[in-house]
Amino acid sequence: MRVARARRSRACARARTRTRGAALLLVLWLITLLTALVGGFALVARIEALQGRVLASGAAAQAAARAGLEYALTRVDHADPRLQWRPDGSPQAWQFGAAEVEVMLVDENGRVDLNHADYALLEALLRRVGVEAAPAQRMAGAVVDWRDPDPLTQPAGGGEDADYASAGLPYGAKDAPFESVAELEQVLRFTPEVYDLLRPHVTVFSGRARPDAAFASAEVLDAMGMDGAQVVEARRQVDPVTGRPLGALPSETGLVVGSRSGTYSIRSRARLADGRESELRAVVRVGGSAVPGMAYTALQWEEGASPR
Secondary structure, X not given: OHHHHHHHXXXXXXXXXXXXXXXXXXXXXXXXXXXXHHHHHHHHXXXXXXXXXXHXXXXXXXHHHHHXXXXXXXXXXXXXXXXXXXXXXXOEEEEEOOEEEEEEEXXXXXXXXXXXXXXXXXXXXXXXXXXXXXXXXXXXXXXXXXXXXXXXXXXXXXXXXXXXXXXOOOOOOOOOOOOOHHHHHHOOOOOHHHHHHHHHHEEOOOOOOOOOXXXXXXXXXXXXXXXXXXXXXXXXXXXXXXXXXXXXXXXXXXXXXXXXXXXXXXXXXXXXXXXXXXXXXXXXXXXXXXXXXXXXXEEEEEEEEEOO
16 A cells, blocks of 8 residues: 555656646747747837838938029029129029039020930030930931921931831831920930930920020030030139129130020939938029919929938
8 A cells, every 4th residue: 555655645746847848848938939929029119110210211302402492492593693693504502401412404495405406416425425426416316207287307327216226126216396395215216325425415494495504504605616524613703792603714705694594403412420312403483473471383393312
């Protein structure tokens, strides 16, 4: 009897030990699971906090870039010539809160209008931005053929429907005016590289056969037969009393004053203290906005933020 009781006692002790071991193992697994869950929640919270910070920083940079655009419109027509920002592409620095903003604005009258410029000006501008003579002639002709309604190819070469078909393109010449500068990418022979070179110097908003030299870039001035570098450098020399250029300019008074169109191409780039940047590119027309409270109408609008 005593031996049997001792055996039962030892068996019960072993069973209790196994039970305690299983319970301890279960507790350890629960602790591990809870630790993983808490860690996961902490990681998610941290990621969301970082995302929120990035979004907030991006929104602040975009707001600063837009503030630069709207501030530029108050300075371009300022009553005091000494405080005016000339719309000739000169960079202007401005501080908006903690953001550093650089603004460049160009009157659209200073650019070559794709719908009104003649063949010679288009060809000269293409050569000035780096296109060889023969391709420049054919590309200028293609621009004219794109916009004119007739089926006749330009004498120096151009691009009518048959030429587009020969190039394997599923469309032909538009035979209607350009609606945007981006249409150049569809014109025969225009590669993305050539488009990027030409884009800063052309417009569809001026309605002028020749650009206004007071606001034109050096490349456009060269294409017009002037010394672009000399004129641009002269425009930078400003009389602090009158706010007018000091440099020796050609006799043409339009190089000094110019004829404002009220339509401006503006690039505003904002940089925050944490390195976040945002850039806004727009073409705006002052006044006549269909949106109540807006002082301008946006004709083109591109914006985006770049990460730190």
